[in-house]
Amino acid sequence: MMALRPIRFLFDLRLNRTMALNMVWLFSLVLLSSGAFAQVNAGVDETDTRAIMQANFLFHFAASNEWPEEPEADDFHIAVIGNFRLYEELLDKYALKLIGALPLKIDFFDAVDSFLERPAGQVVYCEPGGGELLRVAQQLSDEPVLLVANSEAALANGALINFVAVGNRIRYEINADRAREKGMLIGNKIMSWAVKTSP
Amino acid sequence: MMRTFSHLMNTSVLAGLAVSLSTVLSAQTPIETASRFAESGSWDAAYDALKPAMQQDPYRSDGHAWYVLGFVQKELHKASGATGEEAVFRTEAAQSFQRALSLPNLPAADRETARKALDFLARSYFRDAIQWVEGFTPNAEPMILELMGRYEAIQTSLNPGQDLSPQRADLHRYLGQAYAQLLETERFAGLPEEQGLFESATSHYQESLSHDPTSYASQYNLAIALYNHGVRQLKRINHTTSMFELMEIQDVCVGLFEQSLIPMRKAQAQRPDRLETLKGLMTIYYALSQPEASEEYRVKIEEQLRNR
Numbered sequence: 001m002m003a004l005r006p007i008r009f010l011f012d013l014r015l016n017r018t019m020a021l022n023m024v025w026l027f028s029l030v031l032l033s034s035g036a037f038a039q040v041n042a043g044v045d046e047t048d049t050r051a052i053m054q055a056n057f058l059f060h061f062a063a064s065n066e067w068p069e070e071p072e073a074d075d076f077h078i079a080v081i082g083n084f085r086l087y088e089e090l091l092d093k094y095a096l097k098l099i100g101a102l103p104l105k106i107d108f109f110d111a112v113d114s115f116l117e118r119p120a121g122q123v124v125y126c127e128p129g130g131g132e133l134l135r136v137a138q139q140l141s142d143e144p145v146l147l148v149a150n151s152e153a154a155l156a157n158g159a160l161i162n163f164v165a166v167g168n169r170i171r172y173e174i175n176a177d178r179a180r181e182k183g184m185l186i187g188n189k190i191m192s193w194a195v196k197t198s199p
Numbered sequence: 200m201m202r203t204f205s206h207l208m209n210t211s212v213l214a215g216l217a218v219s220l221s222t223v224l225s226a227q228t229p230i231e232t233a234s235r236f237a238e239s240g241s242w243d244a245a246y247d248a249l250k251p252a253m254q255q256d257p258y259r260s261d262g263h264a265w266y267v268l269g270f271v272q273k274e275l276h277k278a279s280g281a282t283g284e285e286a287v288f289r290t291e292a293a294q295s296f297q298r299a300l301s302l303p304n305l306p307a308a309d310r311e312t313a314r315k316a317l318d319f320l321a322r323s324y325f326r327d328a329i330q331w332v333e334g335f336t337p338n339a340e341p342m343i344l345e346l347m348g349r350y351e352a353i354q355t356s357l358n359p360g361q362d363l364s365p366q367r368a369d370l371h372r373y374l375g376q377a378y379a380q381l382l383e384t385e386r387f388a389g390l391p392e393e394q395g396l397f398e399s400a401t402s403h404y405q406e407s408l409s410h411d412p413t414s415y416a417s418q419y420n421l422a423i424a425l426y427n428h429g430v431r432q433l434k435r436i437n438h439t440t441s442m443f444e445l446m447e448i449q450d451v452c453v454g455l456f457e458q459s460l461i462p463m464r465k466a467q468a469q470r471p472d473r474l475e476t477l478k479g480l481m482t483i484y485y486a487l488s489q490p491e492a493s494e495e496y497r498v499k500i501e502e503q504l505r506n507r
Contacts, residue, residue, distance in 0.1 A: 042383060044423055044479045045430040049452070049486040052433045056445050059438060097438045165488035168453045189442055 048085040053170045054125075054150070054163060055089040061146060061161060062099050062123050064187035068144045076102040079121030081109045081136065082128050083150075112136055123148060126159070133157045144184055148172075160184070164195060171195045230264050237271055242278060245271045262305025266313050269295030273316055282327050283342050293320045293353060300356075314357055321353035328370060335377035337399070343374065368411035372420065375403035379424050382431070389435065400424045404462075415469045419476060422463035426483055429455035456486045474503055 058078055067076075076099040080087040087108040096103045109115035112132045115124075116139055126136050129151020137158020140147055149159035155175040160182075162173050173196035179186050191197060227235070229252035236245035249258075249268050258264040272292035279288060296317040299305050305313065328346040331339050347370050351363050378400035387393040404421035407414060429452040436448060460483050467476040481496035 042423075043475060044482045045427045046482065047430050047434065049430060049433050049456075050488065052436055053445070053449060056436050056440055060442055060445070064442075093437050168457060168487040168489070169449055170488055193442055193446065 048089070050170060051083070051085040051089045054086055055094065057163070057170070057172060058086075058090065058123060058125060058148060059094045059097070059104075061148065061190060062104065064189050065146065066185040066187070067100070067122060068183065073102060075105045076100070077105050077107055077121040078123045079107045079109060079115065079119075079125065081112055081115045081124065081126045083125065084108065084110075086125065086127075119143075121145065125149075127151075129154055130157065133159060144182060146179075146184065146186075160186075161194075166195055173197070229258070230261075230267055233267055233271060237267070237274075242271055242274045246275060260302060260304070262299045262302035263309055265295045265299035265302065266305060266309045269293075269299055269313065270316065273320065276320075283331060283339075283346065286327070289320055289323065290349075293317060293349070296320070297353075297356060317353055318357060321350050321357070324350035324353070325366060325370075329373065332370070332373045332377050335374075335381070337378070337381075337396070340374065340399075343370070364410040368407045368414055368417065371403045371407035371410065372414065372417045375400050375407060375417070375420055375424065378403065379420065379427075382424075382428070388431070393431075397424070397428045413469070415466055418462040418466035418469070419479070422459045422461075422466060422479060422483075425455050425459035425462070426479070426486070429453075429459070429486070453487065456483055459483055460487070472503060474500060477503065 062076065062078060078090060078094075080090065087106060090106045094104055095106050098104070107120055112126070112128055112135055115126075115136065119139055122144070123146045124136065124140065125148045126133050127150060129149060133149050133151060133154055134157045137147055141158070146161065147159045148161045148163070149157070150163040151157075154162035155173060155178075158178075160175050160179050164171055164173055172194055174186060174191065174194045176186065176191070176197040229249050233245040233249035236242070236248060246268075249264070249271065252258045253264065253268060269292050272288045272295055276286055276288035276292055279286070281287070281289070296313045299313050300310060300317070324346045328343045328350065331343045331346070347367070351367070354361055354363055378396050381387065382393065382396050382400065387396055401421060401424050404417050404424060407417040408421070411417070432448055432452050432455075436445060440448070460480075463476060463479045463483060467473070467480060470476065477496050477500045481493050481500065484490075484493035484496065
């Protein structure tokens with residue numbers, strides 16, 4: 001009968017070598033299990049989610065209203081005051097889309113003062129609230145312009161539409177009476193999704 | 200003429216050696232023959248010598264014979280470099296070692312070595328599973344889980360009381376990340392598979408948390424997967440989106456953002472000073488139209504950065 005000790009010795013040697021080689025693996029395993037090796041995902045998507053929603057709402061406000069005839073107009077303007085990311089979103093997805101027969105142009109103003117120097121737009125979005133919004137509203141009081149805001153008591157400060165948060169969602173309220181006074185016909189679709197239709 | 204003679208001599212010597220060796224080998228038991236081949240590293244020959252005998256008495260109840268066969272199979276597995284389902288010798292080796300350990304006549308020294316060898320094989324299953332996750336395709340998931348199952352089965356047989364939850368939690372977290380990374384590539388954007396990938400990612404993170412509820416990485420990753428999936432839906436809004444669709448998309452997204460808030464808060468509670476969770480909470484609250492809460496976390500981020 002052949003002695004089996006050599007093969008056992010050989011096995012032990014091989015196993016020891018294998019185990020030594022696997023110390024690196026074992027170390028990795030410990031790190032993995034301890035969480036020190038833990039990797040997290042790339043991170044939160046920094047896209048401005050509110051800007052995406054608001055931009056689409058503004059597009060619908062523009063597209064669903066009946067606007068007074070302006071035979072000389074070559075294009076339709078949405079002006080954005082004080083919200084560059086909203087401007088970028090509008091520019092990216094909606095610029096040159098047709099509002100009626102007119103291509104949509106997007107204008108940006110970093111502050112109310114710069115807007116008041118050269119007012120423009122059939123739809124004007126004003127990010128600043130309070131007195132700043134009031135200044136814009138006063139400037140546009142006799143114009144058939146849809147002033148949209150995103151601030152406290154914005155309808156009282158002259159906005160015709162104001163974005164509001166309802167149940168973690170972006171909705172909007174409309175000052176329907178004031179819109180009528182200005183001779184603006186806000187579309188039924190826009191009216192039907194509003195949370196409130198008077199100040 | 201001389202060359203022909205020399206050639207004939209060599210041939211006859213070799214033939215004689217072959218006959219002698221054959222005589223010697225035929226006088227040995229299969230286990231002795233296999234051991235001799237094994238010593239010289241001829242693992243295929245060792246396997247061929249021993250394997251057919253293992254279904255016959257006395258070898259089928261010989262612990263040492265199963266131990267030797269297991270070792271030969273283990274070496275064949277290593278030499279093959281096979282992974283996953285193709286690693287047939289690994290499966291056979293594990294079975295042989297387990298068979299050896301189940302037999303009372305296995306010598307104590309062999310027993311200890313067999314346990315170590317089995318432990319090595321078990322860890323190779325786990326390592327294999329992780330490697331398949333690194334080069335992940337969804338089709339590989341059943342095999343990855345099968346490999347993990349084998350790792351756990353062997354480890355449990357070696358150490359019945361061992362807690363393998365940390366490894367199981369890690370594997371599911373890795374799978375969650377693999378699915379999430381597929382989603383981030385946008386290869387499946389708007390396709391029917393996208394929702395399935397998202398559900399797989401989140402269910403693996405949740406499974407990971409069921410094994411290790413304290414895993415910061417799983418909480419954070421789950422929150423990110425939920426939030427980013429909501430953002431992906433929002434990004435598809437464009438001039439063709441109707442008001443009705445817009446409201447529907449918003450409902451879906453807000454639902455995902457609200458869900459993401461729960462694990463992100465838990466992650467933040469575990470590591471209050473991590474910028475990534477503060478940033479996550481700032482962003483989620485902003486998306487949920489809660490500017491005051493968002494601002495609160497923005498201020499905390501600024502404090503953190505100032506204190507660095």
